[in-house]
Each structure stands twice: as C-alpha cells, then as structure tokens.
Amino acid sequence: MDDVVIVGAGASGAAAAWKLAKAGLKVTCLEQGGWVNPADTPSLRPDWEVARQTTHHPNPNVRQGPADYPVDDSDAAIKPFLYNAVGGSTILWGAHFPRFRPSDFKVRTLDGVADDWPISYEDLAPYYAENDRMMGVSGLAGDPGNPPREARQMPPVAPGIAATRMAGAFDRLGWHWWPCDVAINTQPYGEGRGACNNCGPCDLGCPHGARSATDVSYWPAALRAGVKLITQARVFEVETDAQGRATGVAYYDATGQVRRHRAAVVALAANGLGTARLMLLSQSRRFPAGIANDTDLVGRRLMHHPTGMVTGTFAEPMEGWRGPFAVSILSQHFYETDPARGFVRGYQMQLIRSDGPVGTAVGGYLPRVPWGADHHIRFRQVFGHTASLTVTTEDLPRMENRVTLSDHLADGNGIPAPKMTYTLDGNTRAMIAHGITSATRAFTEAGAIDITPQPLVVNAGFHLLGTACMGADPAASVVDANARAHSVPNLVILDGSVFTTAAALNPTSTIQALALRAANALIRDRASIGVAA
Amino acid sequence: MTLAEALLDTLLPGDAEFPPGRGIADRLRAHARFGPPLAMILQALPEDLALLPQAARIIAVKQAEAAHPAAFDAMIVGVYSLYYTEPAVAQIIGRLTGHSAAPPQPQGHALAPFDPALVAVPAGRGPLYRPTPEVPT
Numbered sequence: 001m002d003d004v005v006i007v008g009a010g011a012s013g014a015a016a017a018w019k020l021a022k023a024g025l026k027v028t029c030l031e032q033g034g035w036v037n038p039a040d041t042p043s044l045r046p047d048w049e050v051a052r053q054t055t056h057h058p059n060p061n062v063r064q065g066p067a068d069y070p071v072d073d074s075d076a077a078i079k080p081f082l083y084n085a086v087g088g089s090t091i092l093w094g095a096h097f098p099r100f101r102p103s104d105f106k107v108r109t110l111d112g113v114a115d116d117w118p119i120s121y122e123d124l125a126p127y128y129a130e131n132d133r134m135m136g137v138s139g140l141a142g143d144p145g146n147p148p149r150e151a152r153q154m155p156p157v158a159p160g161i162a163a164t165r166m167a168g169a170f171d172r173l174g175w176h177w178w179p180c181d182v183a184i185n186t187q188p189y190g191e192g193r194g195a196c197n198n199c200g201p202c203d204l205g206c207p208h209g210a211r212s213a214t215d216v217s218y219w220p221a222a223l224r225a226g227v228k229l230i231t232q233a234r235v236f237e238v239e240t241d242a243q244g245r246a247t248g249v250a251y252y253d254a255t256g257q258v259r260r261h262r263a264a265v266v267a268l269a270a271n272g273l274g275t276a277r278l279m280l281l282s283q284s285r286r287f288p289a290g291i292a293n294d295t296d297l298v299g300r301r302l303m304h305h306p307t308g309m310v311t312g313t314f315a316e317p318m319e320g321w322r323g324p325f326a327v328s329i330l331s332q333h334f335y336e337t338d339p340a341r342g343f344v345r346g347y348q349m350q351l352i353r354s355d356g357p358v359g360t361a362v363g364g365y366l367p368r369v370p371w372g373a374d375h376h377i378r379f380r381q382v383f384g385h386t387a388s389l390t391v392t393t394e395d396l397p398r399m400e401n402r403v404t405l406s407d408h409l410a411d412g413n414g415i416p417a418p419k420m421t422y423t424l425d426g427n428t429r430a431m432i433a434h435g436i437t438s439a440t441r442a443f444t445e446a447g448a449i450d451i452t453p454q455p456l457v458v459n460a461g462f463h464l465l466g467t468a469c470m471g472a473d474p475a476a477s478v479v480d481a482n483a484r485a486h487s488v489p490n491l492v493i494l495d496g497s498v499f500t501t502a503a504a505l506n507p508t509s510t511i512q513a514l515a516l517r518a519a520n521a522l523i524r525d526r527a528s529i530g531v532a533a
Numbered sequence: 534m535t536l537a538e539a540l541l542d543t544l545l546p547g548d549a550e551f552p553p554g555r556g557i558a559d560r561l562r563a564h565a566r567f568g569p570p571l572a573m574i575l576q577a578l579p580e581d582l583a584l585l586p587q588a589a590r591i592i593a594v595k596q597a598e599a600a601h602p603a604a605f606d607a608m609i610v611g612v613y614s615l616y617y618t619e620p621a622v623a624q625i626i627g628r629l630t631g632h633s634a635a636p637p638q639p640q641g642h643a644l645a646p647f648d649p650a651l652v653a654v655p656a657g658r659g660p661l662y663r664p665t666p667e668v669p670t
C-alpha cells in the first residue's frame with residue numbers, strides 16, 4: 001500500500017508528489033490525461049491560431065479532447081479554463097506568477113469581510129521560494145508593492161513597445177507598476193529547459209521548455225524521486241472505511257476497467273472544480289453528501305477573478321504579437337481597500353500584449369471584428385496596434401456560488417459532470433467599473449486614439465478557487481491550516497479548492513506553495529495521522 | 534458561384550489588398566468542426582443568394598445570423614480562423630504590418646534584455662503594500 005495517492009498531476013499534484021517522494025514516501029499519482037510532448041506544440045504549425053480556437057482552446061467544452069470532461073456552465077457568468085494532462089492547466093497557461101500580498105490573508109481583520117486565512121504570508125514565504133526555484137521565475141526584486149524577498153532566478157521579460165509606453169503613463173499618473181513575475185525562462189534554467197525566444201503564444205506550449213509547466217519542471221525530478229505516475233486514470237470515488245477515513249480511490253483505467261488504489265493518505269489535486277466534483281461523488285454512510293462534507297461547504301464559496309478589460313488602440317504599431325502574450329507589467333495601485341471608492345478590496349491591472357490575426361478578428365481582447373464591407377478596414381486599424389489592461393478583481397466568497405453535480409451531463413465514463421453556478425455581486429461589479437475608469441485613464445494618458453472597455457470577459461478570470469475552503473473552525477471550513485480535511489484526517493486537498501479568499505492575483509504560485517506546505521506537514525506528521533485500519 | 538462562396542464573399546468582401554472570402558469555401562466545408570455550422574447556415578439562406586444585390590445579400594445573412602446565433606457564431610470563428618491562416622492572406626498581413634507569415638516557432642522574435650532604468654520611478658516610491666501584524670512595512 002502506498003503512503004500517499006495523489007489525484008491530479010497538475011500544478012499542485014506535481015509539487016506535492018515531488019516533495020513527498022523526495023522525503024522517502026511511497027507516492028502514486030493518478031492523472032486522467034496523458035503526457036503532452038512540448039515538441040508537438042501547434043506554435044510550430046501555420047494553423048497555430050486555428051488550434052487556439054479548437055483543439056487547444058482553454059475551455060474543455062469547446063476543446064472536447066479525449067481526456068476532457070464536460071462542465072455544465074449554463075448558470076455560470078464565467079466560463080471554465082482547465083486542462084487534463086500531466087502538467088494540468090499549466091500546459092495551457094500564460095505563466096503569470098505573482099505571490100499574494102500579506103493583506104490577502106487577512107481580509108476579515110483588515111476589512112471586515114469574508115474570512116482570514118488560518119495561515120499568513122510569512123507562513124507561506126519559504127514555500128513560495130522553494131516553488132520559485134523549482135518552476136524558475138523571471139522578475140525583478142524591489143517592487144514597492146510587495147514585501148522584500150530574494151532575487152528571482154532570472155531577469156524579467158522585456159516589456160515591449162506597449163508596456164514601455166504604459167509604464168510611462170503610470171509614472172506620470174503617479175501609479176504603482178512593476179514588471180510581472182513570470183514562470184518563463186529569460187535564460188536557460190532547469191533541466192534541459194532553454195530560454196524564451198519571445199514567440200508570443202505561451203498558451204500553446206513551448207518547444208524550448210522556456211515557459212514553465214509542471215511536466216517540465218517538477219515531473220522529471222518527481223519521477224526520479226520514485227513517484228509512480230499512472231496516466232489515463234479517471235478517479236471517480238475516494239473510498240472510505242466505516243469511520244469515514246480514506247482508504248484509497250477508485251478509477252477507470254485507459255481500457256475503461258474499474259481499478260482501486262489503496263493508500264494511507266489520499267490527496268486531491270484536481271483543481272477547484274474537479275476536486276469538489278470528486279468529493280461530492282464520494283458518498284458513503286458516514287458522508288451521505290460527499291466526503292468531508294458535514295458542513296455542506298464542499299463545492300460552495302466558488303471564487304474566480306472576474307475580469308474586465310480595456311483595450312487601447314494606438315496610431316503607431318505596438319507589435320504586440322512579440323513576447324509572452326499575458327505578461328509584461330502590472331499595476332497594483334488600486335489593490336487595497338479605499339472606502340472612498342465605494343467597494344471593499346481591490347484589483348490589479350495587467351498589461352496584455354495583442355493577438356495574432358485570427359485572434360484579432362475573432363475577438364477576445366477586443367470585440368469581434370464585424371463581418372461585412374468594413375471588416376478589413378477595422379482589422380487594419382486594430383491589428384498590431386493595440387494593448388489591453390485587464391481589471392482583475394478580488395472575488396469575495398459567497399455560498400450561492402458553487403460547484404454541484406450536473407443532472408444531465410457526464411463524461412466518457414458516465415461520471416456526472418460538475419456544474420458551476422456563479423454570478424457576480426455588486427461589490428465586484430463596482431470594482432470592475434472603477435477599474436475600467438482607471439484603465440481608460442491610463443490609456444488616455446498613454447495617447448491611445450481609441451479605447452474600448454469590456455465590463456466582463458467571460459473567458460478570463462476563470463481560476464477555480466475556494467470549493468473546499470481552509471479555516472481554523474471545523475464548522476466553517478473543510479480543511480485545516482495544513483490542508484487536511486477536518487473530518488477526514490487522512491484526506492488532503494492540494495489545489496485551489498482550499499483558498500479561503502481569492503486575492504486579486506493569479507493563483508498558481510500560491511496553489512503550489514500551499515501544496516508544498518501541505519506536503520511538508522504530511523512528512524512531519526505522518527506518524528500521527530489517523531489512517532484507515 | 535456556389536452558395537457557400539456567396540456567403541463568404543458577403544462576410545469578407547475583400548478590398549484592394551485582401552482577397553474575398555470565397556477562397557476558403559472548400560476548406561471550411563470539409564472542416565470537422567466548422568463544416569457543420571456552415572451547413573446549418575447555408576440551409577437558412579436563400580439558394581439564389583449569389584444572384585441577389587449586395588444589400589439583399591446582407592439582409593439575408595443577417596436573418597440567418599438572428600435565426601441561428603450559436604451556429605453562426607461557430608461558423609464565423611471558422612471563417613476567420615481559416616481565412617487568416619491562408620498563406621496568401623498571411624503574406625499580405627506580413628507586408629502591411631511586419632507580422633511574420635511563418636508560425637511563431639521555431640524562430641520566435643529577438644528577446645531584448647530588460648532595461649533596469651525603466652523602473653527608476655516606481656522603485657523610488659518606497660513600500661506601498663499594506664502592513665499586517667506579521668509583515669509590517
């Protein structure tokens with residue numbers, strides 16, 4: 001029997017698997033997808049932008065790949081982003097890698113809303129640093145918007161024409177900005193991983209391994225440390241004994257056969273959607289509403305990062321197709337609560353470069369270029385002449401935003417699909433409105449000739465957080481400060497499900513730091529964890 | 534001119550530099566993902582679309598768009614995807630903008646070094662993050 005079985009080989013599963021195996025634990029990881037060969041990236045093909053709209057679309061409902069499960073998003077204001085493979089959603093991500101701020105862990109204390117985390121930034125800082133070393137981070141020390149910390153492994157990515165121009169505008173406005181921390185190599189770093197060649201579509205994968213993903217960062221080291229990785233293994237239940245302690249998992253293998261895998265500890269790392277789905281599916285006499293769901297909190301408090309977007313069009317070429325599409329600079333000037341603004345908490349503005357010809361025409365950063373006689377006039381105006389600022393907001397947890405099991409959708413094995421029910425509240429809408437005004441002001445200052453706001457981008461801000469929340473009070477949370485379920489001591493949640501609050505920043509760095517911290521606690525406490533007989 | 538070609542020319546009439554959309558008709562029809570929504574929209578159009586005056590063509594296409602919004606949306610994604618990946622169109626865009634008609638990889642673009650002087654102003658602002666009991670500024 002294994003010491004630990006981990007469900008999911010993505011951002012958090014890979015990090016925890018590596019750390020646990022390095023400490024000598026016997027670890028198996030089950031992943032419903034397979035390996036993605038970085039050399040197979042569509043970026044090497046002329047139809048790379050067609051792949052972005054189809055086989056490599058971030059939304060599994062659009063992509064419909066063989067490893068994907070459908071997501072019922074009929075009642076969701078924001079559409080899902082996830083990928084099922086070794087590496088998980090880091091296979092398709094933009095690699096923005098900020099840390100949360102210290103205040104993000106204390107929103108109840110500071111602002112009287114939601115809940116404080118049971119841990120602080122200081123508790124997580126060593127794990128952020130360990131994770132940075134494994135993933136490889138480019139960035140610049142000295143950001144006045146965040147606490148001092150060690151130097152990044154590599155210098156920042158070059159900002160490009162538009163970000164340089166926007167930085168000047170931020171300076172004249174007296175607003176904070178700083179180069180993004182990114183999990184992209186600006187120099188060779190890691191095992192056989194080369195340097196970024198500024199190609200642009202990081203989301204399609206990187207044949208040089210410059211854009212980090214856990215298949216090229218953690219997994220080689222994890223496998224060397226002895227982790228057994230089983231791909232095309234679709235887990236459908238966490239099994240328990242009569243006392244409700246986890247005994248292992250049941251899954252469909254690649255041939256559709258049901259198999260069981262026993263372990264002393266079960267760790268779920270299937271993202272905020274997949275983990276909640278699996279917990280809700282894992283019903284027993286002890287847990288009739290799903291494992292560790294005594295409080296009816298599993299699946300609830302679903303948080304995203306609702307995102308507005310403002311795009312500026314410049315008379316001069318911005319050449320935004322050069323460089324990592326998602327990352328250059330960001331501003332956290334409006335990040336913290338200011339009662340005069342009429343909302344609590346805040347947002348970041350992140351400069352996005354621009355798109356290729358297909359992306360420009362289909363729309364995303366800008367509305368779709370209309371068909372008809374004026375199509376090419378509009379296309380000429382915008383292609384290569386734009387930059388966008390996201391307005392990425394902090395989403396406060398609400399019980400009615402949740403993941404449940406769909407009553408009509410199922411995956412290829414007949415397992416009920418997850419259903420997302422999600423709406424924005426007034427606080428978030430006020431935040432986005434304020435952010436659109438701020439971003440518009442910045443583009444005006446930068447000399448944009450046309451400025452287009454989008455109040456909510458449904459295919460952005462899709463991070464999946466909060467559905468098995470962390471807290472000190474077993475009556476008001478699902479897992480404790482070490483990410484172990486209050487009611488199932490040998491069940492650990494490693495992914496973004498455990499977020500108490502969401503901050504207004506991309507979460508992967510924090511997800512992985514939490515996973516490393518949870519793994520460290522397991523290693524430390526292994527002798528005292530109550531496992532099944 | 535086929536019905537599909539007439540539709541594509543209505544969507545993307547072309548101009549002095551860009552060709553009309555009809556050149557992608559066969560690829561679009563044969564595409565596993567984009568072919569079915571095209572077929573649905575074609576069924577919603579008058580068979581003599583090609584013979585109609587331009588204004589009437591536009592009205593007919595708008596009516597199909599209103600009647601089948603999801604299929605029309607999927608078809609437009611296909612039209613733009615295939616049109617803007619046509620080698621001839623990519624060459625035109627390259628000539629007009631400098632955007633390479635080649636795939637992003639393997640050549641990429643030159644990666645300029647980061648100039649630290651760029652952050653002189655924000656670096657001088659001092660701590661801006663909000664203090665907490667554990668992390669005072």
